[in-house]
Amino acid sequence: MSKAPASASKTAPESVVRHGVDHSQELGHGNSPAAWTCVIVMLVGALIASIAFVIASTPIFIAGAVVMVLGLIAGYIMRKAGYGVEGSKLKNSGH
Template identity: 75%
Template sequence: MSKATVSASQSAGAEIHNGVDHSEPTGHGNSPAAWTCVIIMLIGALIAAIAFVIANTSIFIAGLVVMLVGLLAGLVMRKAGYGVGGSKLKNSGH
């Protein structure tokens, strides 16, 4: 490993690194819409996985349908203002 020091030309608070602008936080989907979508889809994946192991096609398809419902629930909640930066999540000043 090299013990070379960082050159003075690099600033400590650089906003662009390797051609990518890091001035805006990316966010990680921490919203009620995202959590609802993920939880419902995980339940659907669990149903589908169990059905796959017991070789039951109808229950497997039901698990896939539950995953689709989770996706739709997340989209509807995002449109209703519960997504990242949504109108229902704005701080009211309290």
Template identity: 75%
Template sequence: MSKATVSASTSAASKGVYDDVDHSEAPGHGNSPAAWTCVIVMLIGALIASIAFVIANTPVFIAGAVVMVIGLLAGWVMRKAGYGVGGSKLKNSGH
């Protein structure tokens, strides 16, 4: 074994994926009507698909997967309509 010390130079180290992330703003938690609708509909779809998987019913399983996709689309549409985080429908109008 060698007793030489090993040191890594900071300039020679490769830059990581998350090194340029700005942590000055809070990331938020997506607490909006669009996010809640998306999650609730997708949870219902997952419940349907899970029950269908246990009872081995393929058409109902596919229906549950379709409900999950519908939940994802509903959240996206609501976000575009202004019900997402920082959306125009959620701004305080001073009333």
């Protein structure tokens, strides 16, 4: 185990290019209100569709699929509104 503090991070070389892709930039994990909303709404839709599949109900299955599409749309709208990764609504204003 390393004795380095938890805040210490390993730094990658300035430009790491493999197979034509620059790997020096951190990709992040999509931790934003837009991403969380999208995923949670889509999970609810998948749950509805799964239950409908088990009970063999086509209308409820379609409703679950519609909820999943609505999750994608909600995430996209929230991202455009500034709630995505590095969005304008999430930046620290210095207060």
